[in-house]
Amino acid sequence: MNLPSLSFFRSLRKDNQQFAVIGLGRFGRSVCSTLHKFGYQVLATDIDEKRVAEALNERIVSHALQIDSTEPAALKEAGIFEFDTVIVAIGNYVQESVITTLNVKEGGVPHVIAKASSEVHCKLLKRVGADHVVFPEYEAGSALAKTLTKPSILERFDLDPDNSIVEMIVPDEFDGKTIADLQLRNRFGLNLLAVSQDGKFQINPEPTKRLEKGSAMVVIGCNKDINRLPI
Numbered sequence: 001m002n003l004p005s006l007s008f009f010r011s012l013r014k015d016n017q018q019f020a021v022i023g024l025g026r027f028g029r030s031v032c033s034t035l036h037k038f039g040y041q042v043l044a045t046d047i048d049e050k051r052v053a054e055a056l057n058e059r060i061v062s063h064a065l066q067i068d069s070t071e072p073a074a075l076k077e078a079g080i081f082e083f084d085t086v087i088v089a090i091g092n093y094v095q096e097s098v099i100t101t102l103n104v105k106e107g108g109v110p111h112v113i114a115k116a117s118s119e120v121h122c123k124l125l126k127r128v129g130a131d132h133v134v135f136p137e138y139e140a141g142s143a144l145a146k147t148l149t150k151p152s153i154l155e156r157f158d159l160d161p162d163n164s165i166v167e168m169i170v171p172d173e174f175d176g177k178t179i180a181d182l183q184l185r186n187r188f189g190l191n192l193l194a195v196s197q198d199g200k201f202q203i204n205p206e207p208t209k210r211l212e213k214g215s216a217m218v219v220i221g222c223n224k225d226i227n228r229l230p231i
């Protein structure tokens, strides 16, 4: 996660119990059903009456309304401007998505998250005031490519574009060596945060701890140093 995203998520109200989702395509429905499953109130809207009826029938929302979100008056009447957080889940209709995002921001909603379907769409959404833009197809594709090219990396938390915390399988070359033997800080500039043992992680392991191939370890450092590990 990059720093602007972090500050956006930190700005969200922790006690917020309600969300509005505009657009009931696959992405919007997935957001709705997950929020609803977690016990949050979800108001969904879509221009397509059939999609609204389906969402109500499938009980993935608390309320759903058929409105054209390019109309500010319709959004106001639906109460969208009263929400703290609104998700604009219209990926394939760029014009509608951009106008909707603009309307919702002009209506005074403090936190607007919008789905983009291309780089240009992403730029436009930011220009009209989206507080956070997601690009799920790009993000999922990039995550898959990273997993395919580095299968030993189990999880990766990007602190910023250059630095990460990474959970990885202990390389064969580290098998039987102690943390002191490995000298990860001197040789690679990395800090070892945790190693797994019997299915649990030991945090801040002792320098005398021996690593075993096939178990997991968590390191923090810059990406170019992480890439120098024998994985």
Ligand code: ATP
Residues within 6 Å of the ligand: 022, 023, 024, 025, 026, 027, 028, 045, 046, 047, 048, 051, 067, 068, 069, 070, 089, 090, 091, 092, 093, 096, 115
């Ligand atoms: P996919 O479903 O292909 O993964 P997606 O989740 O981005 O993509 P879209 O195909 O962009 O979804 O559709 C989002 C929804 O937005 C559709 O149900 C569509 O009816 C709705 N929509 C489009 N224009 C408007 C509008 N002006 N007002 C409200 N809803 C709209």
